[in-house]
Amino acid sequence: MVGNDVVDLSDPETRPETLHPRFDGRVFDAIERAQVDAADDPDRQRWRLWAAKEATYKLVKKLAPATVFSPRRFLVRFDGSPWGQVQVGARRFGVQLIERAREVHAIAMRLEDLALPLVHGVRRLERDEPAAWLSWGPSTAVRRFGIEAIARAVGARAGEFSIVREGRIPKLVWRDRPAPADLSLSHHGELVAFACSLKDPAPWSPAKS
Ligand SMILES: CC(C)(COP(=O)(O)OP(=O)(O)OC[C@H]1O[C@@H](n2cnc3c(N)ncnc32)[C@H](O)[C@@H]1OP(=O)(O)O)[C@@H](O)C(=O)NCCC(=O)NCCS
Secondary structure: OEEEEEEEOOOHHHOHHHOOOOHHHHHOOHHHHHHHHHOOOHHHHHHHHHHHHHHHHHHHHHHOOOOOOOHHHEEEEEOOOOEEEEEEOOEEEEEEEEEEOOEEEEEEEEHHHOOOOEEEEEEEOOOOOOHHHHHOOHHHHHHHHHHHHHHHHHOOOHHHEEEEEEOOEEEEEEOOEEOOEEEEEEEEOOEEEEEEEEOOOOOOOOOOO
């Protein structure tokens, strides 16, 4: 099972001056706050920690639907590498960061799922994107983006996939049945992102025409 969260660092709402003065105190524990304060780039470190918490929340919500997002209960531990852990109560989860110049993408997984094949991606919907992509809202764009990338990764046709909602949680459908995969979607600013863990071995095969 997987959860993901993307943060667009070029979005004005990530600037420190737009945050509530007590944001860090409300959201982070003492160890996380110390990491933000000591970081070469405190803003990026803040959003790494935040994305890890939200990605883990989306994962935990699937395991325990009654979970409430209380950011301080999601304790994030990074040691400078792109891999970290998030503790929620007695449970621990793995979290991976994938970063580029203006973005932070966090993917959370159950520790027992870390060896599963993972498909993931981030796409920035800037002005030079095809007009159709820019006209769709982020919910449509992230679904198109995720389906195209997953289909490419497993060697199936994009037209065989769809994404339905169970409550607010996205579920991948393949050939009209629940896909042997777990999906998570995210969008922020100009970015759309997804992560999808594939159950191994998955019965993907090229479609017969
Ligand atoms: C789930 C939640 C964390 C999503 O965060 P977000 O930053 O608004 O949105 P993102 O773009 O990262 O993710 C949105 C996608 O997550 C998925 N999603 C929504 N709720 C979800 C849930 N409970 N569990 C798993 N995935 C969920 C959906 O696919 C959604 O995309 P869609 O609306 O296009 O279908 C947020 O909506 C939420 O429920 N928060 C809890 C309450 C809260 O906001 N507390 C804040 C206290 S600081």
